Amino acid sequence: MTGEKETNYAGGQSFEVESPKLALYKTVINNLLENTYYASDDEMRQKVVDNADTVADEDPEFVLKLATYARQEMGLRDVPQLLLAFAANDNRFKTKPPEPGHHEDTMVRDYVPQIVRRMDETVTVREMNDEFDGGDPWCLRRGVEDTVKQMEDEYILGKYNDRGGKYNLKDIYNWCHPDSSLDRVRNISGLDESEIEDLHERLMLGELDSNDVSTIGTPSTWRSIVSEEGSNEEAWRKAVEDMGHMAKIMNLRNMLEAGLSSDEIVTDSDLDDVSNSHMFPFRYYSAYRALKESSIDDEGVYEFLEQAVEESASNIPDSLGESLAVADTSGSMSTTSVSGRSDRTPHEIAAFFTAVLNSKGADAAAFAEDFEEIDDGEADTILEMTDVIRNAGPGGMTNAYKVLKRLCDEDRKYKRVILLTDDQFWNSTYRSDETVKQYWDEYSQNVYPKSNLYNVDLSAYGSISIPEGYKNVYRINGWNERVIDYIQNAERPNEIIREIEEYNPF
Numbered sequence: 001m002t003g004e005k006e007t008n009y010a011g012g013q014s015f016e017v018e019s020p021k022l023a024l025y026k027t028v029i030n031n032l033l034e035n036t037y038y039a040s041d042d043e044m045r046q047k048v049v050d051n052a053d054t055v056a057d058e059d060p061e062f063v064l065k066l067a068t069y070a071r072q073e074m075g076l077r078d079v080p081q082l083l084l085a086f087a088a089n090d091n092r093f094k095t096k097p098p099e100p101g102h103h104e105d106t107m108v109r110d111y112v113p114q115i116v117r118r119m120d121e122t123v124t125v126r127e128m129n130d131e132f133d134g135g136d137p138w139c140l141r142r143g144v145e146d147t148v149k150q151m152e153d154e155y156i157l158g159k160y161n162d163r164g165g166k167y168n169l170k171d172i173y174n175w176c177h178p179d180s181s182l183d184r185v186r187n188i189s190g191l192d193e194s195e196i197e198d199l200h201e202r203l204m205l206g207e208l209d210s211n212d213v214s215t216i217g218t219p220s221t222w223r224s225i226v227s228e229e230g231s232n233e234e235a236w237r238k239a240v241e242d243m244g245h246m247a248k249i250m251n252l253r254n255m256l257e258a259g260l261s262s263d264e265i266v267t268d269s270d271l272d273d274v275s276n277s278h279m280f281p282f283r284y285y286s287a288y289r290a291l292k293e294s295s296i297d298d299e300g301v302y303e304f305l306e307q308a309v310e311e312s313a314s315n316i317p318d319s320l321g322e323s324l325a326v327a328d329t330s331g332s333m334s335t336t337s338v339s340g341r342s343d344r345t346p347h348e349i350a351a352f353f354t355a356v357l358n359s360k361g362a363d364a365a366a367f368a369e370d371f372e373e374i375d376d377g378e379a380d381t382i383l384e385m386t387d388v389i390r391n392a393g394p395g396g397m398t399n400a401y402k403v404l405k406r407l408c409d410e411d412r413k414y415k416r417v418i419l420l421t422d423d424q425f426w427n428s429t430y431r432s433d434e435t436v437k438q439y440w441d442e443y444s445q446n447v448y449p450k451s452n453l454y455n456v457d458l459s460a461y462g463s464i465s466i467p468e469g470y471k472n473v474y475r476i477n478g479w480n481e482r483v484i485d486y487i488q489n490a491e492r493p494n495e496i497i498r499e500i501e502e503y504n505p506f
Contacts, residue, residue, distance in 0.1 A: 019497070020051065020054040020055045020057075020058060021055055021058075021059070021062055021066075021497050021500075021501075022493050022497055023051050023054070024048075024051040024052055024054070024055050024063070024066065025066060025489075025496065025497065025500070026490075027047055027048055027051050028048065028066060028070050028076070028079050028083070029070070029074065029076075029485060029486050029489065045082060045131070048079060048082055048083065048086075049082070049086055052083055052086050052087075053086075053090075056087075056090060056092045056093070057092070059501075060087070060090070060092045060093045060107075061093075061107055062500065062501060063083055063086070063087055063093075064083070064084070064087055064093070064107060064108065064111045064115075065500050065501065065503050065505075066083065066500050067079075067080040067081075067083035067084050067087075067111070067115050068080070068111060068114045068115050068503065068505045069499075069500050069503050070083075071114070071115050071117055072114070072117070072505060074485060077121070077124070078124060078128075080115045081115065081116070081121060081124045081125040081128050082128050082131075083115075084108070084111065084112065084115045084116070084125055084128070084140070085125055085128035085129040085131065085132060085140070086132065087107075087108050087111075088106075088108045088129065088135075088137040088139055088140035088143075089129070089132040089133075089135045089137055093106055093107055093108050093139075094106045095107055106139040108137070108139040108140060108143060109139045109140075109142050109143040109146070110143070110506070111143070111505075112125075112139075112140065112142075112143025112144060112146060112147055113143065113146050113147045113150060113185070114505040114506070116143075116144065116147045118151075118160075119148065119151050119156050119157070119159075119160040119169065120160045122144050122147060122148060122169070122172045123160075123165065123166075123167045123168070123169070123171075123172060125140070125144065126144070126167050126171070126172060126175065127165070127166055127167060130166075141175060141176045142176070144172065144175070144176045145176040145177070145178040146184055146185050148172065148173070148176070148178050149178050149182065149184075149185050149187060149196070150185045150186065150187060150188055151188065151189075152187060152189065152191065152196055152199055153187075153189035153191060153199070154199060154216055154219075155219045157169060157199060157203055157216050158216045158217055158218050158219045159218070159219055159221070161203070161216065161218075169203065170203065170204060173200070173203065173204060174204075178200070180193040180194070180196040180197035180200065181193060182196075199216070202214055202215060202216050203216050220242075221242055222239035222240070222242040222243045222247060223239075225238050225239040225242070226239050231254060231258060232258055232259075233258045233259035233260065235258075236251075236254065236255045236258045236259075236260055237260060237264065240255060240260070240264065240265055245270060245273040245274075245277050245279075246277065246279065246283070248265060248266065248270065249279075249283055249284065249287050249308075250287070252265065252266075252287050252290075252291060252301060253287070253290050253291055253294055253296065256291070256296050256298055256301065257294065257296070261298060261300070262298045262300030262301035262304060263300060265301070266300075266301065266304045270304070270308075271304070271307060271308065271311065274307075274308045274311045274312050275311055275312075275314070275315070277312075279312055280312065280484070281308075281309045281312040281313045281316075281352075281356055281382065282349070282352060282353075283312075284305050284308040284309045284312060285305075285309055285352050285382075285383070285386070286344055287305060288302065288305040288306070288309070288383065289343075289344065289348065290343065291305075293343075306381060306383055309381075309382050309383060310359075310381065310382060313356050313359050313360070313382060316356065316360055316484055317360075317484075317488065318360055318361065319488070320357055320360050320361075320362060320416075320484070320487065320488075321357075321360045321361025321362050322361070322362070322414065322415035322416065323357055323362040323363070323414055323415060323416045323417070323418055324362065324363045324365060324403075324407070324412075324414045324416075324417045324418070325353065325354040325357040325358065325362045325363070325364055325365070325418045325420070326354065326364075326365045326366065326367050326371075326403050326417070326418065326419050326420065327347075327350035327351050327353075327354040327364075327365075327366045327367075327389050327393065327420050328346070328347075328350055328366075328367060328368060328398060328400070328419070328420060328421035328422065328423065329347065329350075329351075329366045329367070329368045329389075329390075329392070329393025329395060330368035330369075330395065330396060330397060330398045330421075330423070331368075331395065331396070331397075332398075332422055332423070333345065333346045333347035333350065333421070333422050333458075334346075334347040336459065346420075346421075346422045346458035346459055347390065348386075348390065349420070349458055350389075350420035350421070350458060351386045351387075351389035351390040352382075352386045353420055353456075353483070354366075354374075354385075354386075354389055354420060355379075355382045355383075355385035355386040355388075355389055356382055357418065358374070358376065358382075358385055359382050359385070362418075363376075363414075364376070364385070364389060365403070366389055366392055366393035367393075367398075367399065367400055367402060367403050367419075368393055368395050368396045368397065368398060368399065369395060369396030369397055369399055370396075370399065370402060371399075371402040371403050371405075371406050372392060372393060374388060374389055374392060397431065398421065398423045398425060399432065400419055400421065400423070400425045400436050401425070401432070401434045401435055401436045401438065401439050403417065403419065404417070404436060404439035404440055404442075404443050405434065405439045407439075407443055407447065408439055408442050408443050408446075408447055411447055412447075413447065413448040413451070414448065414451055415450065415451060415452065416451065416452040416453070416454060416487065416491075417451065417452070417453050417454070418454045418456065418487070419453070419454065419455050419456065420456045420458060421455065421456070421457060421458065422457065422458050422459040423457075426455070440453055440473065444471070444472060451472065452472045452473075452474065452490070452491060453472060453473045453474070454474045454476060454487060454490075455473075455474070455475050455476070456476045456483060457475065457476065457477055474486075474487075474490050
């Protein structure tokens with residue numbers, strides 16, 4: 001039994017057992033292993049490991065399938081490497097006893113190249129492995145060997161050789177000792193064994209004075225151009241030619257302030273890239289706000305970003321339209337940024353996310369001291385609607401219960417109610433005897449039992465106010481662009497678990 005559930009019709013408590021697989025899945029999709037949410041990495045890491053440990057008793061390969069699914073289908077980076085390191089250090093992942101003179105057979109080695117998808121992730125998984133009592137599992141070393149041999153070429157080795165941190169690529173090569181043979185893997189760059197052997201020699205010996213071997217230099221990239229030549233107009237003009245779509249968006253302000261025009265930075269092909277990149281609209285909104293705050297005067301770039309927001313929002317499923325999205329507009333939402341890596345406040349994110357859902361057909365509203373609905377006709381674009389929501393709203397303290405009280409009073413049915421806030425108010429009676437829990441019980445039992453409630457806590461502080469396992473109530477800790485995935489998959493738990501169980505990356 002995982003937690004408190006709704007009050008049933010007889011007035012008692014009803015509970016639902018959450019499967020270990022579902023608990024692990026929820027932890028993975030809602031966990032970036034960063035300090036963004038004011039919870040320490042150690043706490044987050046331990047929760048992942050504890051849930052994986054429970055699943056491994058029943059179905060160890062599910063842990064590796066989930067890690068692969070999270071890396072390849074959900075684009076997560078660190079959590080899959082943690083699950084891989086956990087599996088490599090656990091005897092339950094061994095498939096049969098070792099033959100005489102051989103290492104034990106294990107499913108881990110084959111999964112490593114499916115989970116470690118970039119050369120720098122070989123360093124990440126090595127660092128994750130150190131968390132497990134200093135183990136040095138053969139299956140992980142051999143899997144990393146297979147991985148690096150697939151990815152090797154001069155550009156990649158030069159780019160990722162020294163990214164800072166505990167290890168570099170030389171340490172990885174000294175750890176797994178890759179040879180130049182291609183009997184298990186195929187090198188994606190098309191190098192033959194003699195070329196790979198030459199790369200190994202240059203990587204390991206090229207910087208030693210006693211060896212007459214050329215080094216593998218750092219390749220010229222837009223970062224190296226700006227680093228070497230300075231953040232000036234000509235340097236950025238050279239750099240933009242080497243930039244991918246995301247890099248352009250992240251550096252719009254730098255390039256415009258250096259003197260480039262929007263015509264030099266973004267072109268018609270960049271609008272095509274918007275659809276293909278599957279970037280969440282928030283990336284473009286964040287760039288838009290940064291330019292507005294710096295008083296950049298270039299109508300072309302604002303027009304591009306407005307189009308990009310609309311185009312990227314088209315990738316969001318229309319099924320999310322059966323919702324009421326409600327932004328918290330209380331005073332605390334504007335006092336801090338959502339994370340140390342962003343200047344955006346919870347107030348801005350709540351307003352923007354509500355506007356995006358409104359563009360897909362959801363009703364939009366705001367709450368604080370009171371509850372206020374937003375008229376769809378007040379704006380023609382997502383950015384305009386974001387400003388309407390930011391500038392509307394009742395202000396004052398956080399009375400989230402009034403959202404659900406209104407729905408109960410008016411007998412209004414929504415498939416999902418999404419509250420975007422920085423507060424934990426589930427059963428709080430601060431300044432009022434009425435609570436969110438009270439009106440959710442009434443709404444979910446008497447108005448619309450099929451509804452789902454999502455509390456997106458944009459400034460999670462580590463403690464969970466909504467009990468885990470409470471029926472159709474979901475707590476999303478902090479902000480990340482996987483909120484859409486979380487909401488979609490939360491409403492089809494059996495389907496998503498079955499999809500992962502049947503997932504075959506090979």
